[in-house]
Amino acid sequence: GENVEQHPSTLSVQEGDSAVIKCTYSDSASNYFPWYKQELGKGPQLIIDIRSNVGEKKDQRIAVTLNKTAKHFSLHITETQPEDSAVYFCAARDSNYQLIWGAGTKLIIKP
Amino acid sequence: GAGVSQSPSNKVTEKGKDVELRCDPISGHTALYWYRQRLGQGLEFLIYFQGNSAPDKSGLPSDRFSAERTGESVSTLTIQRTQQEDSAVYLCASRGVADGSNQPQHFGDGTRLSIL
Helix, strand or coil: CCCEEEECCEEEEECCCCEEEEEEECCCCCCEEEEEEECCCCCCEEEEEEECCCCEEEECCEEEEEECCCCEEEEEECCCCHHHCEEEEEEEECCCCCEEECCCEEEEEEC | CCCCEEECCEEEECCCCCEEEEEECCCCCCEEEEEEECCCCCCEEEEEEECCCCCECCCCCCCCEEEEECCCCCEEEEECCCCHHHCEEEEEEEECEECCEECCCEECCCEEEEEC
């Protein structure tokens, strides 16, 4: 079955710098890859997603890239702000339409 | 519109008691998921309901855990004879279909369960 690995587990960046979080997946049949942001005491919220028929998607300061050959996808946040501090989860949808989740990355934005 | 609503937001109970957690999905969403999230950990899949199909119970950790959903409405997750290792946040998510394709999962804010 599908397996998703996420790195790093913790990422600390200076405010204004960029942050990159990477995930790899194992099942080449997976075709949908969402990213969720979870703030303290809240449920995860979808911030961006990408389907396997495109290589990149951008929404303001957030972008996701997908390399199907290498089976990895990445979240890029530019011009980081204090409110970007949160835990970020990647996921891959398997052939049963279930999301297989990464372990999460705690992003810390230093002022 | 209203999002996924979970109640209670917090629950403290003694070891050995039964607890019932409730999830109100987004109206019209046919799919509903329960997850467990231990402190500082990722999401652990528990159970999945899709319309009137038999639920996927493959993630339930023991027979003390059960869940029900009537049609496309409210779901309840029940934990019997609670143990301290059941302490976690229990998250519910629902998902709809639009234009013939599956939409993203939308999460509630969870129930924080503490077993004394």
